[in-house]
Amino acid sequence: MEPITRQIEWNVSHGMLLFLYGGTFLAVLLSAWRLYRRTAVWRSGRPYSSGITPARAIENVVAWMFNRSKMPRDRYAAWMHSLILWGFIILLIGTTLVFLEHQTPLHFFYGTFYLVASAIIDAGGVAFLAGLGMAIYRRYLHRQPRLKSSGWVDALLVLLVAIGVTGFFLEGFRIAVTLPSFERVSFVGYGLALLFRSLVSAGTLPLLHRISWSVHAALCVVLFGAATVYFFRHVVLSLTTVALRPQRSSGKLREYPTTANYTPSGTAADLKWKDLLDGDACTTCGRCTSVCPATAAGKALDPRSIVLGLSQLVDRQTASHNGHLPSAFDIITDRELWDCTTCGACVYECPVNIEVYDKIVDLRRQLVQIGRVSPAAQVSLDGLRQRQNPWDYSPAQRTAWSEGLKLPTPAPETQAEWVYWIGCAGSFEASAQSISKSMVNILRQANVSFVTLGCQERCTGDPARRMGDERLFQKFKKSNVETLRAIGARKIVTHCPHCLNTLKNEYLEDGQPEFTVVHHSQLLETLVKEGKLQLQTSDENRPITFHDPCYLGRHNGEFDAPRSVVAALPGAELHEMERNREKSFCCGGGGGQMWLESSGSQRVEGLRLAEAEKTGATVIATACPFCKIMLESASSTAGKQQLIQIKDIAELVNEAIAR
Amino acid sequence: MKVLHTTPFKIAVCLKEVLDARLPLKVEAKTGAIQQDAPEPVVTLNPADRSALEFAMQLREQSPGSRVEVFSVSDVAGQAALWYGLARGADDAERIEGSGKGAPYTAALLATRFHKETFDLICCGDETLDNSSALVGPLLAEILDLPQVTGVVRIVECSKSSILVERGLERGSRELVEMDLPGLITLKAESVPWRYVSYQKLEEAQLRNIPVRRETLPTSSNGLPKWPEQATPTAPRARVKKSFTPDSKMSPADRVRMIMAGGAAPQESKSKSSVVEGDAEYVSEQLYRFLKHHEFV
């Protein structure tokens, strides 16, 4: 019986080996140098603290590799990437084993190990090629629209396929020379060997082996050398963004430390280093764009372009010699930045955890600092500064809605359980005032003790922060926290998810929360469950659909409470929209859009309304005053007020209270 | 706006902090003072003044080396307007305090200040939200004996010696006015789109100490302030209006003749054409005479 092993690097001359090792070395060096140049630009960026420990980073990567995180949302992509990745890893391990056997004193590549390893390596090769086949199908035959076609992508696919194929070829030629029976475990190589023997004469086989080995080696060198160019680099860099996956709630905006007399200009040095890295790590898959409400409505914004724009900025800066610092504002237009609703769908969708809309807000912050703010945004920001509300209403009107309601205000002698935070929409906007009134009635019906802040309440600063005036936000934060501390607030309920998000995530960052903040949907759910609210019942079926507010659902993870409230409504029959829960589609009102000029061919709220209509529901329930206002606006624009009602769950509950 | 000259300008902008017109206002019966009927009074930079400030800043941006200084006649509460001016980028701010209230006093106090220092351009808001008298700018220009254009809705172009602006008239009409500098313009609120001033810049500006200048004005018998005496009697230098100038390449005689004719082109002497009719002998005779006369033969 012949020994179960093979002569390593059989038929390979020293020159060929030298080419392989030397070439690989140089190629890796080239890639590293190219990457180094880019890291130099990243390092010029502003500080960014991820707060990620190395252990956590590894955990993130491992979790990601085993598809526990985001890939399952697109099964095809998950399988495709897994096959390519794992196939590649197996092949890499196989090649490493060969190297170790040959170049080190270790001797293990024989017997059972040899058989098992050979089989696994061949299987890896098949997986690798299958994954690439899926990629080719998706890109060129199925033509997924969001995928960007590019010469780089084509080149990478061709290169990888060629590496896989030549690998099998050289194995086939090698086996074909002697055709040992144990090599049957290398099922692909053995099959090819049988084929080659029937096609070519035995004498030419060593030559063909040499040729295919050389081609394979050359392609591998090319791959290593190109590993950090454009599209190629995502393979390496996306691991870093995966590792640095943000820990915070997606609704909480990143910090923006302000320095005195600072005038940013959109250069790399004005951006956080992580954003520059993110740009380079982007896989260009376009999932963010495919879910972006602004893009869907035909606005200028395309989130992928923002991310790739930063990569382009790094390109420009690496190519810049004369000390001129390229600016992101030469690549990204102001309009794009002002189109974002900060709904967070992009962040949720991104397979490699790129912080997409944070970049937009950071760039807005720079625009604000240099005064490049649209007139509508100015009215709103000036209104916030001078009148403490983004609608620019007179602050004296804040309590006008509650006239006659005799609302309890904080008093030292009575310690109420709840502080009901009305928010600016609930205070000033007619259609949101009815939510406030409903809540007051509900709280009284349920005998919940509460106070409101009356004229002491101010905007939470959410619009200021999302429209980029960070210091204005800080001003609101300071004064509101002071007010809440002064009255000793412990539990806060608000019907506005934006207020909720800000109070909960952005106000109390360090240490123990001094107060808890709940959304009214959560309180209503409890009240209903605990039987403190008796709701009417009805035999008549009432089809209701629920629109998830971004700042309640995606940003704060609350999907069930409002649904359970809706379910408790008389005759309620919940019809989910096509996009719901985490995948919910924005109403178009967040991120300052409520006050900004609308652009684009369509309205975001119009798209959402159309989607709601498809469910056949007669009522759209929502849990956010902004969503209500936006959808009502869409409905009146479309002339559908009579056909479909838009109500906040508080209004629905108030209507259904058994009297 | 087009800036034809990049020589530095020295620009003064007059600002006023006004009561927020959106709040319920009431007029106090005894004093006639306007007050806000709200728990927290809101004051804001007068919108037209903000346009004046914005225009000045944009002009400074386009003419390197220019300076913008902001002034306000007010008590200490009014310095918020100046802070805003500094936050927007003004080089200097000064608050002026003095006795008396109302547009004539404000104008006289500002004039006292501007007599001490010459500015190429003084920009004011057209009118204020609170009193809407639209008087300070015109009075100031009159006291200083400067040319003025009021109610400017658009700045067309600006050079060192003059400024071309559009004035808003009734029913949406506009008139194009050219004014020599130094001069004074008052701008409508909508004339120049504002650039946003971030809260950070405002906070930084508020750290700056704004100097106060106290001025006193003697009052005349009718209760109005006496206008300050003119410090310099020299009227502003008028801009040269181009008038017809003969080309220096023409002969002196033609130049004089053109000037005598009030700019008409010099006439060729006797450039008359005539038709000669008659028999062959007569025509040839006339032709010969013509040629002989003009020394062709």
Next chain:
Amino acid sequence: MSEQFPLLFSPLQLRNKTIKNRIASTAHVTIFAENGMPADRERRYYEEKAKGGAGLLICFGSSSVHPTSPALDWKVVEMFDDRVIPHLQKFSDTMHGYGAAVLAQITHRGRRGHSNLSWQRLLGPSRVKEPNHREVPGVVQREDIDMIVKAFGQAALRLKQGGFDGVEISAAHCHLIDQFWGPHVNFRDDEFGGDLDNRMKFGFMVIERVRETVGDDFIVGIRITGDDFVEGGLNNDIMCEIAQKLSEHGMLDYFNVIGGSGETLPAEAACVPSMNFPLACFKHLSGRIREVVKEPVIAVGRINDPVVAEKLLADGQGDIVAMTRALIADPYLPLKAKEGRLDDIRQCMGYNEGCIDRQYRGIPVGCVQNPVIGKEVDWADLPPATTTKKVVVIGAGPAGLEAARILKTRGHQVVLFEKSDRFGGQLNIAKLAAKRGDYDGVARWLELQVKKLGVDIRLNTEATVDGILAENPDTVVVATGAVPLLPPVPGLQECEFAVSAWDVLLGKAPAGNRVLVLDDQGGQESVGAAEFLLDEGREVEIITPHYSVGEDLGPTNKPPVYARLYAKGVRMQSTWELAAIESGIVRLRNLHAGVEIERDDVDVLVYSYGGQSVDGLARELSGKVKELHNIGDSYAPRSLHHSIIEAHKYAREI
């Protein structure tokens, strides 16, 4: 501040002096100097202007800084001698008494002038003669330059010592400084010739020395041309460059910008633009200079009206307006303008015969319209009549009107007879000639004045002896004028195609293409008629027994008239007289040689020979009234200037 003329009456700061308004009288030669010193006559002449409200008086045109600059030929002030200082002090004190700023011009005329009075050799930058004076100068040597520069400084210092507010350095009219500037005059190959910077060096030395000598508290201005109208000379482009360099040099306080130069006849005529030019005809020159200099600019050139002046200031074509001749015609123009009495301003009509054209001939300055000018010592005050008389004035021509105006002003009772339906007499014909329309101004102003004064005016009333006696006058003033005089030439009386120049202007010329004009009168009449016919498209030839056609036209009037006549194709022959007319053939005789030629190609013969007094009434009245004066042309046909002076003189004495 005047409401109508806010700019004209706004003050202006010149160095340490505030000029109260923008009206200036600029430097001109008056021929009043006595022994090279400004005397009482000069002082009184300027005093009227100061009294009348002019803000800035620049006196003593072409005052000589050095004996080598001709002074005697037109009696200018000799600023090169310390004995001038007391005269200056008296002069400046007078002007300051009225709040006027008083400056004087100093200059070195270089090659411009004649040395046949002073017998001092002329100096020029190069040995190039001036076309006007035709005397070849000597070349300025380096030591001459130092001498002249020093003389400028000393002259300016004398002005300061004499209480003047400033000095104007003349670099116009082709004087020495601008002779150095001129590329057509300066052919030197040393540091003072060649490129412009070199050519300007002498001027800069003068300016620097003057400033150095007088210090910082003294106005130093310069008079330059904006365009000298000389072939190859200092045209507007070059002058802008020069002005800019002068301004950058930074030692001057104002620029006084004229048009023209003294160099050639047409250029000299343009310097003081007559009525042949439009109003404010050089505002473009001052305007262009003003664009390149930072100092105030004085605009010059037929600015006779405060409205025109105000517009010019508003248009930025000057900071000060020179209204020199306007102030001669009416020294009280500023006061009247300020008070809004525009109708009362006696407006300069740019006739020039009374002022500059006399001065160019070395005769003291006067004014055709204003008889007081030059006679201020005697006539500045008009005392009222001691006894009121009833005076009948016959004829509302210039003489009759002026007589009536003065008589009424003095308190007499005046009746004015005029047989036609209009005022003005012969002016109504004279004004019909091309570019003579402004003539009307004399009569227009007088008419308004006599109407305002309340003179009893009888138009369409032929004065007869009975009619006059019926008025029972104490005095009769006859001013019945004149008619054209037929030359005593055989055959002319019978000649059917002969016509007077007057009739030509009245449109009564007979048909016929070929015109011969006899110019014996020597004034505007013949050339006016000739141009009238040229404009009708006729062929015109002018002959004159004098040395030139229009012999008596002044130096500022003749060149523009010639310019137009020649441009329109006139032919002119001098020293020929009309000998006789026989059966359609005109015989001409050369005055000197006596040779005669016959002309059969004359279709129309126009004669201008002189006037014939219309004095029938005067003769008839003789002995029938207590006091009779025959004035103006009805006494003897002469000029407008004569008529008005004569009327004024008699009216003052009645």
